[in-house]
Amino acid sequence: MSTGRDITALVRPPRSYFVNAPMGNNFGAAGDVATQSRILRAVLALAVEARDPGLILDDVLQWPAPFAFNPAPATPEAIAKQLRK
Amino acid sequence: MTEPAPDAARPYVRYIDKTRAYYLSQGYEKPYAWANNASAPFTPLSKPLSASTVTLISTSEIAIKGDPRFDDDPETRAKGNVYDVPSATPAAMLYSRTQSYDRYATTLDDPNAYFPLDRLHEAVARGRLGKIAGNCLGVYNAYSQRKTVERDAPEVLGQCRAMGVDVAILVPV
Incomplete structure (x- = not known):
């Protein structure tokens, strides 16, 4: 599953399905069961x-x-999580 | 400037360009090196879907409410970068802790929008799929190609093989 077509084209998974949706909703919007x-x-x-x-x-x-996509500065919580990995 | 037709496909977001521009604007001189593979591995599915075992592999930091594994405790997290989510878990018990999503355009309130466990169970009930593996898998973003290739991918493959998985749907968030 891909919502980032340019990244997928570089990574080259075996087979990919691209959905032009915001990052986080690969299968459609919240609550949209039909989609x-x-x-x-x-x-x-x-x-x-x-x-x-x-x-x-x-x-x-x-x-x-x-x-x-508007990258925002990482929050302190996100930075702390990354440091623990 | 010509306006696109109302039914024209919306251009997709150039994440690589936008990310590179963002980090340059923040003073980082060396751009992030995205994984760039020269070829794609490929294995045809050898059986019909109705006889296949399917799993989900997610980087959404999918978590289970009330499960102590997902407490923000470094000692708990140190148990591994790949973790299991039993496929029998009701979707209502799932949530995501990630902050790496488009928080301006969408939400992660509905797990089925990025971890479609209910939709998979429905496909099994209709006979479209054989079964869902006992576990789906979560993989924490490591932001390291070396860790992904040398540590996480072999772990995911090993767990999939142990569960007899035929189809693995990778869902990055």
Whole structure:
């Protein structure tokens, strides 16, 4: 599953399913059961049908509002967690 | 400037460019080196989905409410970077502790949006899938390609093989 198409293209997993959604909602929006089910079905179909290594298949989802990645400074809690790894 | 048609596909976010620009703006001179593999490994699925065992592998810091393994205790966390989430866990008991998501455009309030355990159980009930493995797996982000390749990936593979997994869905968050 991918929401970062450029990163996926570099990493080259065996087969990938790209959903143009904000990071964190790979299977669709919270509470959108129909979309979650539809995307899961497509992902499982890809597991069966893919023949080419590194294939990226694009989902049709149109996220209802524009979104952009705006990196924010890490919070103290996030930094502390990283230091413990 | 021409406006895109209303039904035009929204361009996807260039995370690499944006991340690189952000770190340069913060004074880091050396850009982050993203993993860049020359080829992709590939194994065809050898059986129908209706006879396959599936698991989820997540970097969402998925956690179980009330499970002491997910206390913010360094001694607990030191037990491993790969951990199991029993697939029989009700989705209502799951939550994510990660801060690495698009907090401006979405939420992690619904685990099925990034860890679709309920949707998998429904697929099994409909006969689309054989079964879900006993455990799904969580992997903490290590931000180290060496740790991912040498430590975490072999651990994930070993656990998947031990559970007889045929299909592993990797869900990065």
